[in-house]
Amino acid sequence: MATETEIKLSLSARAASALAKQAMLSNIERQRQLLINTYYDTQDKRLRRERMVVRHRQKGRQWLLTVKTAPMLTAGLAQRSEWEVPSRPGEFDFSHIDGGVRDLLESLRDDLQPAFTTHFMRDTWLLEPHAGVRIELALDRGWIEARGQRQTIREIELELLAGEVGDLFELVAELQASLPLHPESSSKSERAYRLLADLPLTAVKALPVPTEAAMSRIGAFRLIALSCLNHLQNNEAGVCRSDDPEFVHQARVAIRRLRSAIRLWQPLLPEAFVARFDPLWHDLASKLGDTRNWDVFLAETLPALADAPSGRIEVERLLRHARRRGANSRKASRSALRSTAYSRLLIDFSAAVLALPDDAAGSLGGFVPRCLDKRAKRVKERAVAALGDDDVARHSLRVAFKQLRYAVEFFTPILAGPVLVNYHQSASGLQDLLGRLNDLAVASQLVAEAQAGSKDQGIAVWLAAQTDSLLPELASLLKDFQQQPLPWKAL
Template sequence: MSKEIELKLRLSPAQARRLQSCKVLSGLQPQKYRLLNTYYDTPDFDLRQRGVAVRFRRKGWAVWLMTVKAGAPSAGGLAQRSEWEAPTQAGVFDFSIVTDAKLRAFLASHQAQLQAVFSTDFTRTTWMLNQAGAIVELALDRGRINVPGVGKAPRSEALCELELELLEGESPDPLFNLAIALAADLQLHPEIVSKAERGYALADDAAANPVKALASSVEKSMTPVEAFRSIALSCLMQLQGNEAGAIAGDNPEYVHQARVAIRRLRSAFNLFTPVLNQRFVEIYSSRWKQLAGGLGSARDWDVFLTETLAPLEEAFPGDADLAVLRARGEATKAKAQASAGVALKQKAYSQLLLAFSAALFRVEPPTIDAQCKSSALSLRKFAVRRLYKRAQMIERLVSEHGKMNAERRHDLRIAFKKLRYALEFFAPILPRKRLAACQASLAMIQNLLGTLNDQVTASRLIKQMHPKSDPDPLSRGWIAGRTQLLVAALNDELRGFTASRKPWP
């Protein structure tokens, strides 16, 4: 078994034509050959569900190779997978090469059902580079992904991407260094979707859905810095899983989930700051905050139109002022949605993903002695300390709730959101029963505080659409009435939360 470490980058055909002229490839002679690949699975895609790929490949006129790949999906374009490969005949399976006993048994039990699902046919142009002692293969792949017409018309999709594979070495640093150097001349974007995943999507022909936050994969054996890296990579996976939908602009939920991913990432920065290098935090926390600001307006308008204006229209059908609000709101939302998509298509965003992913694999604890004490803690002790601090902040804000205005409720909402994210991040190392009860309470409180914040936002947006006159009295009265009801419900939930037993000592 070998460990495959590769960085995948998306580029346009026009950018691909410029690749040869990049400085880092100057003087290097490329090799070019054709690759034919056929991927197999069961009719129910059992291998796909297990995160396994079985492929037959022929390079030029050479013998066929059977390859089995297994491993976690990529984040920031970087994939690290187990790989087994051996010569064979096309369509002849030999799973004895798989050294993972459980995986080998799984493949053997499904062998009789395996059938060709899709194929890739592309020309690969490769360059070999020595990067600080590491050997990296840079491969430009151009061709097509093809799905045979079994019961439906055949389908095909263009393929144009770069793969940077670490042939000798252990750290992914040389891959990121090379990618960043190439990105100075080209517009490259980290690609989290493999050729196999694209082929499956084409074969399945199922509609894509917005990607929600993934379950935390932290383990108690991790150091706090390792836990941060795991959480940050998970946030990147969620963000990149929603890029295409957010750019297309047809479903506002994609923008919302992209914002959630960035919000969770920024919360992780705040949570783990005591164990992170200060310079790393200063550089990247502000850059993610700036990107989040570019996506925020689209979500605000969507919430206003669906959750504030829609109930008003249902209660007062045909109201002229509400019709004006609807028309102006839809127009402004469309502009905000387009702006969000543009932000995710910029070269600066692609470069941020590359630079941040590289920095994640290099991040070390701070050098300040006082802060190093936190990084020396076990993850469990670090988690308890940070959760307790967040709970203290909430208790202070709740004690002031009686004299709270909209601004203070906003502070309380942010504090509860930070605690909720922290609990989600540390969930695998906390007591399950108490955690579930606490998370349910937090979800209810956060929902109430979020809806209250939506009322404030709605008032602002209405005023924005009526800059020279008083806001529509009907909508203003509706918002005021809802706010009173929400505040009463919030008081009840806050009393229950403060009296409950928390999932940490």
């Protein structure tokens, strides 16, 4: 078994044509070969569920049988187990595979059938940027074919043959200085399965993070941060190609979770790391936040204004204004995620996260209670002011509460138990209400902007009345939440 470590990057047709002209490749011989791959799975897609790949590759006159595990891609980086041996098409000899994987494949051997194919020309260069470092750069251009449909393949793969993961990221950064390269968020096989199922783009929520009490504190941060990047990248295409508001919402959630993790671990992180990256993520979140505000205003607030003491003409004027501002904001969000600055941020941040030195001072188990106590105390301190007539105080409470809830979610595998279930249910109700109050506060700001110079205050008065009507419920939910036993006290 070998461990394959590679970074995948997508690029435009123009950038692909320019790659061979890069100075770093000028004195290196290029190899070119046509690769035709047939991927196999069972009828019920068992291998996909197990996150495994089985394929036959035709490479000139040679045939290879390849088995890979299929971890999530983060900033284009994949590290996975790989087994590859000479074979013949249609034959499956798994005797060289390690125990558990081999047992599964042996049990499925008779049910394996062709699922889809990939067909591409591969240009490769063998790079040795430093002593002891060898990296294969491959440019793939061709297509995926599934269910009679084709999808273009145009990507770079940088495979680490000798050296450290940081050497891969250094090479990517050097390439990005002159070429628009974006970390690929899905493998060829993942894209093929979507094509095979003819699946529409759908927004992706955060997956549970498998933290463990025995983990090092920095090791846990690394796992959580990369998971947040994966969550963000899984919604990139939707933000750029769909008007469905949920894509922007999930992209914002991913960045908020990431920034919450940075703040949670800030005492343990290098000062330069926080100073460099937190402002960049904050800036991106702000661009997406404006789009999210107009989405909520159009989808939820404006329909409710039918009950407001204002004429139909005024509501229609607000609708036109909101649509125009929302469309402009969405263009800005798409530009942000298509920018070279964003592509470089993904690479630079991932490299910096992977380069963080592990701490030997203590395990995650001892770190969790102190962090959660601090965030629970902050929520309690801000709760009193939030019950008054102060939108800023309620926003401050909402921020503190989100930071607490995200932290609890990061540590859920460590905290599992009935106390956590009750705590989570109470927290969910409180977060929903804080979200509604925040939407009303934002709506008031947007209405004031749209009605600048107008004497009609009917809508503003109605929005204020809606806020006031929710404050008794906020007081009740806060009281219930603060009476819940803290699920980390048993640690």
